[in-house]
Amino acid sequence: MFIDYDNKDAIFLRIVIETVTSIRSVTYENIQVANYGVGGFYFCHHDYFSANYGSAVFWYNMHPNNTVNVDTMHCACPPVFGDKWVANVWIIRNNNEFSTPSLGDMLSTSELSTVIDEFKNDSARIELNQFITQQERRMDKMLSMSRLLDETSKGTKNAKFDIHHPINALRFIRNNSVVFNRIKEEISQEMKLYTEVHTKLEELMTNVKTFHEEELTHVIHGLLVIQQIYNITSYDMVNGNVGKYKTIPLTAAECEDIMVKVVHNAKYFSTVESWIEACLKKIEHKDSTTTATQLLTRSAVAFYGLGSFQEAVTIYSKVSYLNQKSRYHKLRLKYYMRKFIKHRNEQTLDNSISTGKLRRENNVKEDFRLSFKTACQGNVPRLVGATQKTLVCDRVDNGHPLLLIQPIKREIISREPFIVVYHDFISTNRMMSLRQVAFPQLERSTVLKKDSRAHVSRRTSKSMFIEHDNKDGLFLSNAIEAVTSLRSAAYEKVQVANYGIGGLYDCHYDYYPAHYYDNDIFDNRMATFMLYMSDVGDGGGTAFPDIPEVVFPKMGSAVFWYNMHPNNTVNEDTLHCACPPLFGDKWVANVWIKRNNNEFAAQCSLDQYTTSWW
Ligand SMILES: O=C(O)CCC(=O)C(=O)O
Ligand SMILES: [Fe+2]
Structure with missing residues (x-):
């Protein structure tokens, strides 16, 4: 029978299960109590566990990638003496997507700074x-x-x-x-x-304002993204050395939480060993409240849950070695070994079935392109020779009334494609007010996928669009019109975006692919104007890998570039990428400028070979 959801002992049992499995209790089915009388059984295989009053068995029926694990077949043997009582709790997948990191929201440090004083x-x-x-x-x-x-x-x-x-x-x-x-x-x-x-x-x-436990998963995910893109060793992460800034090293317990997430996520599998090693080093520290046994057990259990039995055995043998007198650890190691041997034998019988380890390695795909990592790490060769000689820093007024009294500071980054940075674009007050309006409305950004928009790990900022009649948005549009001479009638709504911990946008083009526009190719995004609305302590640059160049955010500076040539063809050299911040979070305002209504402001060319705007 099933016990009522609000039965106090059922609640207690759910809490205990939640504590030991870290799986959220909202996803548990009602507890089923079963009794096996004389000869009562549940047909199937052998069971490694013999029933023991008060003991409990827990296993995952599914792999982390949502496929079922056929090795979890099990059966209940009839009692030979006495009767058997059990309580079953089946745990469903929904609502547990975040107990293993997936496309987590990148936590904004601006958001955190509002509560830190408390x-x-x-x-x-x-x-x-x-x-x-x-x-x-x-x-x-x-x-x-x-x-x-x-x-x-x-x-x-x-x-x-x-x-x-x-x-x-x-x-x-x-x-x-x-x-x-x-x-x-x-x-x-x-x-x-x-x-x-x-x-x-x-x-x-x-x-006390507390965070949901999922936030921890998100921030760990963000840290691991940073580690991957900026190629930071686990040892440095553990010691608080991320980019230019150093902080207090992680404790063994903090380290352990990260390590478990690393084990659970195929994307970071290559760093598992280095995390375990770095965390073990922390345990040697005199203040450590975690023991090596705890840490190794947690990673072995995580590997076991993933079906990576070889790793589970390797790691658990260390636990057994550390606790040589413990019968419990010996038995558990034996159990892992049996599991491993069974799998290895199956593998010999049928080569298509590989061990957990191999299966996982095959699944690991390179997450971000090399150009993105290289560009973000700042390993771009600087411009040399003739091209560089044509770069300028000047003040321009375009004869526009807004700029006559105070011409705008302009820095030409590249001529082809044409990319400029404007400095001290609008006041801090206006930017802060745009951020304030945007803050409560921010939502995870999407990208265009076929005919719909989707959340993807390639773009993990949060964003929203400012209403057309917002006074600071209007001011921004006017100012963009003044400096670019491109007509604001052709501007999309101002998009405000925030990149939190690990937030990024992998390399992309801002123009839509030709097929998207069909007959309306003339109204593509001809130019992009992007205003940085925060200083970022380290990292967080906008990289142009094909130029190559990286522009670093400075509050009040703006980058402007043409995505298209004057003859209306797209400029494939405008590939660009938003690197994750290494310190602080990043705020930008994007304004995409369409071609229609700008035919006379930025003249098109009949000459199909004309590619340059200047
Ligand atoms: O934030 C950045 O640095 C670039 C953003 C971007 O390219 C975009 O949102 O299209
Ligand atoms: Fe972009």
Whole structure:
């Protein structure tokens, strides 16, 4: 039968299961209690576990990639002596997508900075410490009270105690008047104080803003993306060396959480060993609260859950070595070994079935293109020779009234394709106000896929579009019109985007492919204007791998380039990529400028060989 969802023991069991499996209890089916009487069985195979009162078995029926694991066939053998009671909890996949990282949202550090002060002023922790100190004093006091009670009862409990003896009568009356009243008074006083502090502490704890556990998965995912793109060693990550800035090293427990996610995600499989090694080093640290046994067990269990039995055995043999007296660890190692051997034998029989390890290695695909990583790592050869000589920094006013008093600072980055950076474009106040309007409306960015838009790991920013009548948006459009001479009637809505931890946009073109426009090829995105609305401490550049050049964000600077040639053909050298920030988060405002309505502002050319705008 199935136990009611709100049965208190069922709730307790779900909590225990959640704690040991880290799988969210909302996805558990109702608990089924089953009883096997004489001869009762559930047909199938052999079972490595023999039933033991209070023990529980847990396994994954599916691989992390959502395919079923056919090796999980199992059966219940009939009891030979006594009857067997079990409680079954089946856990469904939905809502557990994030217990292994997938396309996590990249957490914005701007978002975090709004709550960090609350955490720094950690009144809950301070109150808890005070509570503990008071509690210790209170316990001492209670202890002396209880000793007093012991002492007073000693006399009356004596076999020779006779209440008719006047000394005994005095003793009895004294105990049950002054002494007991004093004790009662003191204890009730203590309990009153205890309740007051307890309520206050509980209130403080409840008011602390906590994050959903999925956020941790997202931030770990972001860190691993950063590690992959910027080629940072696990050792450096563990020691807090990411890019230009250093921070306090990770603790063994923090390290362990990352390590488990690495094991669970095929994308980062190549770094598994280095993470385990780096985390083990942390354990040697004297402050470590985690033991090598805990850490290795967690990684072995994770590998086992993935069907990578060889790794599970290798790692677990270290656990067994560290705990040579433990029968439990020996048995568990034996179990992993049996699993591994069974698989290896199957592999010999049928070459198409490989071990967990090989299967996983085949699945690992290169996630980001080399050009992206190379460009983001800044390993781009600088422009040399003739091209460089034509680069300029100047101030231009285009004869536009907005710019006459204060011409705009312009830096030409490249002539072909034409890319410029404008400096000090609009005021910080306007940018902050655009960010403020955008902030609550930000949603995970999408890309065009066939006829619809999709979330992809290639683009992990959050973004939104500013309404046409927003005053700062209008001001921005006017300013873009003034400096580019391209008519604002042809601008798409201003898109505000935020790149959080690990947030990126892999190399792409802003123009739509020809087939998308069919007969309307003339209205493609001829140019892009992108304003940086935050400083980024490190990383977060916009790379143009084919030029090659990287522009780094500076609040108030803007990049502008033509995606198309004057003869309306697309410029394939405008490939560009948004690298993930290494420190802080990145805010940009994108304005894509269409061709229609700009025929006379940026003249087209009848000459099909004309490719240059200047
Ligand atoms: O944020 C960047 O650096 C580039 C953004 C971009 O290319 C885009 O959103 O199309
Ligand atoms: Fe772009």
